[in-house]
Amino acid sequence: MELRVATEADLGILAECHILSFPQTLSAKLGKAFVMQSLLPFVQDKNKFMLFILEDGKCAGYVNANIRDGSLGSASSMLQSAFGVGLKSVLMKPWLLFHREMLEKAGLVLRNIKFRIAGNPKKKNVYKTPEGSLVVGLPGMCVHPEFRGRGYATMLMLAAEGKVKELGYNRLRCTVSIANPAAWKGHRKIGFVIVEEVKGQYKMEKGIN
Numbered sequence: 001m002e003l004r005v006a007t008e009a010d011l012g013i014l015a016e017c018h019i020l021s022f023p024q025t026l027s028a029k030l031g032k033a034f035v036m037q038s039l040l041p042f043v044q045d046k047n048k049f050m051l052f053i054l055e056d057g058k059c060a061g062y063v064n065a066n067i068r069d070g071s072l073g074s075a076s077s078m079l080q081s082a083f084g085v086g087l088k089s090v091l092m093k094p095w096l097l098f099h100r101e102m103l104e105k106a107g108l109v110l111r112n113i114k115f116r117i118a119g120n121p122k123k124k125n126v127y128k129t130p131e132g133s134l135v136v137g138l139p140g141m142c143v144h145p146e147f148r149g150r151g152y153a154t155m156l157m158l159a160a161e162g163k164v165k166e167l168g169y170n171r172l173r174c175t176v177s178i179a180n181p182a183a184w185k186g187h188r189k190i191g192f193v194i195v196e197e198v199k200g201q202y203k204m205e206k207g208i209n
């Protein structure tokens with residue numbers, strides 16, 4: 001078992017782990033090529049990174065991070081990167097237009113169509129602590145079903161925290177569905193606190209000393 005910083009060469013196994021971890025999500029239904037392309041910003045962009053556990057040639061789990069420096073948010077970055085592949089996939093599987101998430105995320109999709117036509121918006125959504133440090137979001141984390149219950153999620157979250165500290169930032173933020181106690185209980189155990197409850201989701205934060 002080895003903890004690694006993800007590179008473009010790892011995207012295939014990262015996508016396989018994602019699809020097995022979130023089998024009912026729209027991204028999984030859109031297919032492996034879509035997921036690989038949507039994860040690409042996390043291995044390419046200067047304000048993002050991705051860590052994963054390699055075991056038996058598989059990705060046993062990953063966590064990705066996004067420094068909230070005013071660039072596009074993680075959902076839009078992912079959608080912009082995978083837009084073309086996603087469009088092709090929807091044309092092949094038009095019933096996905098009626099997937100629950102497609103309807104829930106219609107605003108995000110429309111915004112991103114606009115970005116493609118009119119260009120990305122100027123810098124916005126800079127998130128800072130009262131002391132002025134940028135906040136780092138952890139927008140995605142999962143553990144491959146074969147490797148759950150071994151402390152890997154905890155290991156990934158703590159490793160991401162260590163890297164964020166190394167980069168000089170001191171606050172982590174993530175959003176977790178209230179219906180996913182496995183995730184939020186795990187986060188709470190390592191010091192995250194619930195700061196807000198919005199539309200069935202907990203916004204959680206952790207300060208790093």
Ligand SMILES: CC(C)(COP(=O)(O)OP(=O)(O)OC[C@H]1O[C@@H](n2cnc3c(N)ncnc32)[C@H](O)[C@@H]1OP(=O)(O)O)[C@@H](O)C(=O)NCCC(=O)NCCS
Binds near residue numbers: 021142150151154
């Ligand atoms: C949530 C998830 C990441 C947990 O991964 P894991 O490696 O099994 O978690 P860990 O072994 O590190 O467990 C850490 C803590 O999380 C909590 N936890 C993990 N699985 C749990 C479960 N099935 N039910 C309740 N709590 C659970 C516990 O508090 C656990 O601590 P404990 O073992 O001391 O009781 C994994 O189940 C997963 O990938 N689920 C699907 C994708 C997902 O929900 N991602 C998170 C989105 S924010």
